[in-house]
Amino acid sequence: MSKFVDQPLSAFLDALASAEPTPGGGTAAAIAGAMGVSLLMMVGGLSKSRAGAETERVDLAEARAALASIRDRLAGLGDTDAEAFNQVMAAYRLPKSTDQEKSARKDAIQQGLKAASIAPLDTLRAAGEALRLARVVAQHGNRSAVSDVAVGIGLLEAAAKGAAANVRINLESLLDEGFKASASADVDAIDKQLREDAAAANATLQGN
């Protein structure tokens, strides 16, 4: 499958808009997250002042490097999400004439749904890590870029919310109760933590 980030942005928008089920909300959430991280990276390259303490500049540079790695993960998760959903749909199209076929199809659907839950869970996790770093950027980044940081945080929150919705909807049809409970607990914990981190970053931004 072609990587979405290699396509022209207009082609990506057209792919989202087409009636084909992929790319859909899961991919859009991952790419929106990558956009939010990019804005934080931009401000991570603009320190508050030339007179800023050396430790502040080091903190900002470290945050920027970590954000770059998170952005690459999110860009790749745009593809992973679409591939997982394609796998689910392919499983639903498997033959179901005999008992063996029915059993194999059921297993394939369950396997696909697990992959389709893991991809947005990874997006949620990446957005959470970026929002934790947003506070450093909000604190040490240049004041002229306050609205860029705010937009970056907002896009990451939207990405996280969308990813969490996608995990929850894909868990619904899963039969493996252990997997469901574990993934569901992960979503709740990451979601709670990232809301706190986003609020802290926004509060720091107001005080910058």
Next chain:
Amino acid sequence: MSKFVDQPLSAFLDALASAEPTPGGGTAAAIAGAMGVSLLMMVGGLSKSRAGAETERVDLAEARAALASIRDRLAGLGDTDAEAFNQVMAAYRLPKSTDQEKSARKDAIQQGLKAASIAPLDTLRAAGEALRLARVVAQHGNRSAVSDVAVGIGLLEAAAKGAAANVRINLESLLDEGFKASASADVDAIDKQLREDAAAANATLQGN
């Protein structure tokens, strides 16, 4: 200036992440809005059921066509926003040795700041129109795409919030009090309306 939507998505992300001031949050908000609209367009192409009433299908098709037009505006606003901000920065670099130069520079800065306020205001307005149509999509769109609609609404809300922040910050340095008051009132009114429309669309989605 090259159109951002003609670039590969990876190049757009790199441009956002670079320390260059444009593209920044205003452009990211417009493009995130275009992504949200694209998801609504996708679901606008998937009616609820084959047995759905003819009027529902017509409503959905009309919403999809209107959304396509809004998406084109948002994609273009990604460029307009960056151009306006470049105009502001160019104005700040104008010479200021003589009184005439100082006066001309001041006028150019003010003109640039107006353009840099109008672009995100247009983004906010477009996001508001899309969120109004989101309710139709939430009501008549296929239930299997519920999470796609939710992500679309979330991206449009983030785009609107980011655009509103950009209008407000660019209005701060404006001296034309009439323009400031009028633009500020527009932001408040559109923001209020779109929050109501987003809440209504989300409520409809829950009930679908």
